[in-house]
Amino acid sequence: MAYTLQPWQVFLTALAGWITRHQQAAIDFLREENRVLLEQLGDRRIRLTDVERRRLDVAGKAVGRKALADLAGLVTPDTILAWHRKLVAAKWDHRSKRGPGRPGVMKEIEKHIVRFARENPSWGYRRIEGARANLGHHVARTTVANLLRKNGIDPAPERGGRTSWRTFLSAHWSTIAAIDFTTVEVWSRNGLVTLYVLFAIELRSRRVFFAGMTPGPDDAWIRQIGRNFTDPVDGCL
Numbered sequence: 001m002a003y004t005l006q007p008w009q010v011f012l013t014a015l016a017g018w019i020t021r022h023q024q025a026a027i028d029f030l031r032e033e034n035r036v037l038l039e040q041l042g043d044r045r046i047r048l049t050d051v052e053r054r055r056l057d058v059a060g061k062a063v064g065r066k067a068l069a070d071l072a073g074l075v076t077p078d079t080i081l082a083w084h085r086k087l088v089a090a091k092w093d094h095r096s097k098r099g100p101g102r103p104g105v106m107k108e109i110e111k112h113i114v115r116f117a118r119e120n121p122s123w124g125y126r127r128i129e130g131a132r133a134n135l136g137h138h139v140a141r142t143t144v145a146n147l148l149r150k151n152g153i154d155p156a157p158e159r160g161g162r163t164s165w166r167t168f169l170s171a172h173w174s175t176i177a178a179i180d181f182t183t184v185e186v187w188s189r190n191g192l193v194t195l196y197v198l199f200a201i202e203l204r205s206r207r208v209f210f211a212g213m214t215p216g217p218d219d220a221w222i223r224q225i226g227r228n229f230t231d232p233v234d235g236c237l
Contacts (some may be wrong), residue, residue: 013020055085058187088185109137110147117153122153174204177237179229184213198225200237209236 044196048056060080109132116128121129125144132139150156171178179200186193198211211225229237 053083054087056080057087059190060084087192091194092187109139110151112137113139113144113147114151114153117148176203177201177209178203179211181217198222200229202236 012025022025055081060077112135113128113132116123116131119126125141125148129139129141131218132144145155177200179198182199184195184197186195193215195213195215196217197213198217200209200211202209209229212221212228214221229235
């Protein structure tokens with residue numbers, strides 16, 4: 001049975017072809033204009049501002065390396081992609097936001113408190129607090145409790161009768177998986193967007209399972225991923 005094109009379909013096909021030819025003509029003109037400008041510059045070095053680099057970075061990342069290689073640009077594709085990597089790294093550089101304090105001293109105190117608790121299973125929070133005071137460091141009981149909880153150490157009555165973490169891992173190694181996030185940076189019309197990728201690694205086999213990717217891993221999304229992972233038929237865990 002023959003199919004006859006409707007008038008509006010013929011019109012849209014012709015319009016799409018005209019737009020494509022028009023865009024290609026514009027690209028050819030801009031490419032030739034770049035060549036003329038580069039010939040005028042000769043060996044003179046171009047100095048760009050940070051704002052100009054960012055503009056080229058955003059536009060160049062969207063075009064892609066292969067297409068950039070075919071264009072006669074002011075800078076090479078490698079340079080534009082290097083700017084992109086620096087821009088992504090700068091997004092995660094929070095050194096300027098760090099507050100005042102003495103983190104080195106607190107880390108040292110934490111290390112000693114954890115050592116006291118592990119070497120002396122019967123010592124409670126107050127006993128460890130007193131031992132720190134004898135060394136000239138006065139630490140509150142609640143601080144001791146928080147630091148031990150942070151390091152996965154139980155209170156004194158339970159600490160001596162529990163299985164060690166090393167023993168637990170050895171016994172259940174074949175059924176344990178590690179789950180974590182990594183991030184992927186993607187350019188959108190609103191700028192640089194971080195996508196969070198959740199994956200699991202089966203410790204025994206080192207196999208990696210991809211869970212999902214989202215710009216906002218909220219509570220509902222995480223719960224659904226948990227259901228997918230532990231499904232009795234299709235789940236990987």
